[in-house]
Amino acid sequence: MRSFIFFTILLFCCQTKLRAESFDVTVAVAANFAEPLKILINDFERVHPKIKVNMVIGSSGKLFAQIQQNAPFDLFLSADQSKPLALIASGHAIKDSLHTYAQGTLVLWSYSETPLNNESLKTFKGKLAIANPKIAPYGEASMEVIHHYENPNIQIIQANNVLGVLQYVKSQSVEMGLVALSSLSQFPLTSLNIWHVDSALYSPILQDMVILNDNPHTRIFWIFLQSEQAKIVKHQFGYKDSQ
Template sequence: MKIHPKKYATLLLFLLPLQAFAETALIAVATNFTPTMKAIVTAFEEDTPHRLQVSFASSGKLYAQIKNGAPFDLLLSADQAIPQRLIKEGNAMLNSQSTYAEGKLALWSNDNTLIDNQGAVLYSRHFHRIALANPKLAPYGLAATQVLAKLKLTKSTYPLWVQGENIGQTYQFVRSGNAEIGFVALSQIQIDHEIKEGSFWIVPHHLYDPIKQDLVVLKKGEGNPAISDFLDFLSSPKIQKLIESYGYTASLHSSS
């Protein structure tokens, strides 16, 4: 079928603006936010012409990659200190830092009966290994050490620690049975407000410092329409509800 030249020209005029504003962005994301971010990316790419390429790692590792020249446009960290440092060191845009979520810590086991709703297993000898993320690299690992310190269990549990490089590896230690219990992000075991499997204890907030997770626009991302559109999308009521369904307290609010 032949298309009339005038109709073809009209079609091109219609498509060009869409193509002109379609951009690709590279986003670095803390491991704990992996399932949530994957759901957000799917929704974003369905609703906009942009495409996102996402890398997941511990916040500390992502910081090192950025300092070594990794071409990311945006960082979603698991803490506030790293975005602050990147701004101070000239790698990120001034006034671009904001809290996108507050994380929650959970003690989790793949065994359906091992953990009760008070975390009493920590005082027992019913486990041989306890997994937690490296506290020097991962905020959730630091939070886990704070919990054990406040419960006066650091000394008795320390010989049993199995440290993951990030919270994703920590989850896998427990999931595979290499550790009977472990401190993970609630978001790793919760979807749509329901715990997927196993037994768990949602750790009370007063036992660890708030895990405020901040994002920051990196120098390379300045002026990228995909980044500005993504930030607007992230603060929309629909995505704020999605974030909360994965076990976070959502923190961004739409300006519209």
């Protein structure tokens, strides 16, 4: 029995060590930026083959809570500005690493063949999926848009993040969803029934990143995310440069 316990502990320690050696940088990323980050990681690792980057995807709010509980992340890419600032204030992040890496775009999306436009939310009767506004900045922006139209016939269905909204619309559990334009990258944009929500209807979605564990490898990746090469990828996913 003792031998079995010892072997189990040894195996766990070895697996933990292997996992630790598999990645030099662990990035906590808001769900809306997951797809462009995958491409950016591949581009980065081709240039820096000795630096491996792992990513953990979630809503900004949930990742923020995990970081406050000392989750082993090196870099945090939030979908807003307030959470990185709060982490700096609490001593969980490095002050000089705060940087706005992207500005998001909110779109209305539907599988319906009826073209979407400025009147769609004004006259809509049915289920509309949004990210949870308590933990997801795109959800906050969505609520601003919904409040503008003051349409009592909209039934709001909440998902944990924008990827959850995608699932609701894809499964046709809801008629429409408010999502990040970047999250629709898996579909040919020319074939999508979307409406770019008037940016005047919601606060700018400025997305900040901040270093949590300051080491040379993290710094190198942080710098890469600000490069012209990275900007090209961001633009391809519908992100704007920060103002």
